[in-house]
Amino acid sequence: MNPESKGTVTIEGKLTTLRYELRLPHPREVIWKAITDPNELVMWFNTKAVIDGRTGGTIDFVNAPSGFHTTGCILNWDQPHIFEHEWHIAPLQIYLMGNLKLLCIRS
Numbered sequence: 001m002n003p004e005s006k007g008t009v010t011i012e013g014k015l016t017t018l019r020y021e022l023r024l025p026h027p028r029e030v031i032w033k034a035i036t037d038p039n040e041l042v043m044w045f046n047t048k049a050v051i052d053g054r055t056g057g058t059i060d061f062v063n064a065p066s067g068f069h070t071t072g073c074i075l076n077w078d079q080p081h082i083f084e085h086e087w088h089i090a091p092l093q094i095y096l097m098g099n100l101k102l103l104c105i106r107s
Contacts (some may be wrong), residue, residue: 032080053077059085 007020024031034040038049041061050060055077061070072086 028080032083036079036083053079 007018010017010019034044036053037052038051041047042064043057045061046063046064049065050058052058052074055074057071057074057077059070059074062068063070068089071088074083074085076082076084
């Protein structure tokens with residue numbers, strides 16, 4: 001992937017894959033902890049996380065500001081190299097109301 005790229009999106013049927021590649025100036029273990037430790041995730045991702053850290057385990061994220069609830073199966077857990085998981089977001093309906101008010105309904 002081109003280092004200047006902002007990422008790629010691939011849509012195959014009902015599945016969408018987002019891919020981003022970043023080069024971070026930190027040791028692998030520090031990055032692994034930042035993306036897999038619920039205490040770290042709440043600090044930078046503003047998300048309450050429950051992670052069953054193993055291939056076949058699950059993720060359960062609730063974003064504090066928006067309340068978005070994300071769940072998924074961990075597809076590949078190879079510490080500290082690969083953390084691959086599904087990202088299912090509960091449906092959200094947005095209705096545009098008069099004077100640009102928004103009404104959001106989660107189902």
